[in-house]
Amino acid sequence: MSDSFTLADLEAIVAARASADAGASYTRSLLDKGVEKCAQKLGEEAVETVIAAVSGDEKALVAETSDLLYHLLVLLKARGVPLADVHAELARRTGQSGLAEKAARQHG
Numbered sequence: 877m878s879d880s881f882t883l884a885d886l887e888a889i890v891a892a893r894a895s896a897d898a899g900a901s902y903t904r905s906l907l908d909k910g911v912e913k914c915a916q917k918l919g920e921e922a923v924e925t926v927i928a929a930v931s932g933d934e935k936a937l938v939a940e941t942s943d944l945l946y947h948l949l950v951l952l953k954a955r956g957v958p959l960a961d962v963h964a965e966l967a968r969r970t971g972q973s974g975l976a977e978k979a980a981r982q983h984g
């Protein structure tokens with residue numbers, strides 16, 4: 877299961893739980909609080925991920941990164957942005973180095 881579990885699978889779970897009972901689903905209860913709350917939670921998880929990375933605790937980094945990715949998918953759901961759009965943007969960026977892209981932005 878864990879070997880084949882993808883962010884697309886988690887996106888499907890988030891979508892399904894969006895219509896669950898708020899009393900039985902953290903996802904639904906968070907979505908009910910709106911985009912601002914979802915964004916705030918993502919920010920908190922980002923900070924916790926940074927702290928875990930700097931601390932050198934690999935287990936904590938995996939756990940915090942999991943929280944971060946879950947909350948990112950909830951925020952995308954709250955704004956109606958499909959993960960496929962993110963995949964498409966990432967795919968569009970392949971073939972160009974990040975440094976080349978940055979230089980094009982600065983001199984373009």
Ligand SMILES: N=c1c2ncn([C@@H]3O[C@H](COP(=O)(O)OP(=O)(O)OP(=O)(O)O)[C@@H](O)[C@H]3O)c2ncn1[C@@H]1O[C@H](COP(=O)(O)O)[C@@H](O)[C@H]1O
Binds near residue numbers: 890904942
């Ligand atoms: N991956 C996750 C996941 N990661 C983190 N979390 C929850 O995110 C919350 C974040 O922790 P915090 O301590 O910041 O939360 P908190 O203090 O309770 O929250 P606030 O009071 O600040 O809002 C915890 O309640 C975690 O359980 C998740 N909740 C759900 N999922 C996935 O979503 C599925 C459906 O969950 P439900 O929607 O709850 O059924 C689960 O089976 C998982 O696959």
